[in-house]
Amino acid sequence: MSVKTELGRRYRFAASHRLHTEQLSEEENARVFGKCANPYGHGHNYVLEISVSGDVDPATGMIANLADLDGFVEREVLEAFDHHSLNEDVAAFRDVVPTTENLCIEIYGRLKSFPKAKLERVRVQETTNNSFEYDGDHKGTAS
Amino acid sequence: MFGKCNNPHGHGHNYTLEVTVAGEPDPVTGMVLDLKELKEILEREVMQRMDHRFLNYEVAELKGQIPTCENIARVIWELLDPKIKHGKLHRVRLYESADLFADCYRNGAAC
Numbered sequence: 001m002s003v004k005t006e007l008g009r010r011y012r013f014a015a016s017h018r019l020h021t022e023q024l025s026e027e028e029n030a031r032v033f034g035k036c037a038n039p040y041g042h043g044h045n046y047v048l049e050i051s052v053s054g055d056v057d058p059a060t061g062m063i064a065n066l067a068d069l070d071g072f073v074e075r076e077v078l079e080a081f082d083h084h085s086l087n088e089d090v091a092a093f094r095d096v097v098p099t100t101e102n103l104c105i106e107i108y109g110r111l112k113s114f115p116k117a118k119l120e121r122v123r124v125q126e127t128t129n130n131s132f133e134y135d136g137d138h139k140g141t142a143s
Numbered sequence: 144m145f146g147k148c149n150n151p152h153g154h155g156h157n158y159t160l161e162v163t164v165a166g167e168p169d170p171v172t173g174m175v176l177d178l179k180e181l182k183e184i185l186e187r188e189v190m191q192r193m194d195h196r197f198l199n200y201e202v203a204e205l206k207g208q209i210p211t212c213e214n215i216a217r218v219i220w221e222l223l224d225p226k227i228k229h230g231k232l233h234r235v236r237l238y239e240s241a242d243l244f245a246d247c248y249r250n251g252a253a254c
Contacts, residue, residue, distance in 0.1 A: 003220050004250045005213050010242040051246065056217070060144060061209035066243070067146070 006053045006120055007063045011073055013082035016043040017098040041085060046100075047125040048077065048107065052117035064117040076110040100126040101142065104134035112136065153199065158215075159238040160189060162223065166230030176229035188222040212237055216245035 018041035019033040029037045036042070050073065054063045080090060086098035092106045108122045121135035133141045148154065162185065166175040192202055198210035204218045216237040224232045231249075238244040 002250050003217050004248045005217055006246040006248070007213060008236075008244040008246060056211075056213045058208075061211035061214045063213055063245075065144065 004053060005056055005063060006051045007069075007117070008049060008051045009066070009069060009073075011048045011050075011078060012045065013048065013078050014043060014045050015081050015084055015086050016041045017086040017093075018042070019097055019099060021097050041087065044126050046081075046103075047131075048073075049123040049125070050107075050111060051120040051123075052114065053120050054117035064114075068116050069114065072114050073111065077107055080110075100124050100130070100132045101134075104132045108134045108136055153197065156239050158193075160185070160219065161234075161236040161238070162232070163234040163236075164227055164230040165233035169229075176227070180229065181227070184223065184226045188226060189219055192222075212239040212243060212245040216247045220247040 017036075018038070019036040020029050024032065050069075052064055052069065056063055084090065086093050086103070090098070090106070093102070096102050104122050104124050107124065108119065111122065112119045119136070121133055123131055123133045125131040131143055133143075162181070164176055164181065168175055192204070193215075196202060198205055198215065202210075202218070204222065205214065208214045208218075216235050219237060220232065220235045223235065233248070235247040236244055
């Protein structure tokens with residue numbers, strides 16, 4: 001097959017975070033993270049976009065059944081993140097700053113074991129003006 | 144397997160097609176390809192075949208296939224790829240809804 005096909009799916013979740021690290025002084029935190037370091041955090045309506053690839057089943061015309069994908073993302077990501085504090089409620093962010101770069105990496109790690117197709121990349125839009133992608137190669141991209 | 148998408152008389156979508164062509168900009172025009180040319184190809188190859196058509200019955204290229212977003216995107220890729228002479232087709236992205244889309248790339252090309 002000369003064409004590679006991917007399925008893309010978008011999900012939404014709302015979560016709060018605070019960008020702050022114990023490794024920096026309060027002044028440095030304020031300088032680096034600005035108002036994102038305010039003590040009680042703030043929220044975003046995140047948009048999560050994931051792409052998976054695989055052979056299109058000749059019988060169903062699908063790479064993966066959407067119900068399977070949706071259920072997996074719901075269980076692995078949305079239940080844990082939606083309407084939660086990323087800093088307080090997600091163990092991975094106890095000592096890691098929950099920037100959207102790190103959020104992409106965490107989500108990729110949670111979804112890469114999807115059994116029905118290959119996870120190609122995770123893209124998270126934090127606002128309409130910024131988004132981040134991770135495809136598992138240890139260097140994310142921002143736009 | 145298909146849920147309400149299997150209802151007997153079908154259903155419609157307002158599809159959105161995004162086509163990306165890659166290449167060196169022409170040193171004179173600054174263009175990878177002339178948008179007018181691309182628009183004519185899209186009109187002829189895709190719109191006339193598929194717009195306001197019943198995909199299961201009226202599109203010969205989809206005969207014998209379930210018109211999932213993946214299959215329609217691939218058919219569109221196969222229709223467009225040989226017609227694009229300036230630049231090379233890089234990606235076909237077909238949105239079935241704001242939350243569901245399929246991408247096609249040339250196999251072996253970096254995404």
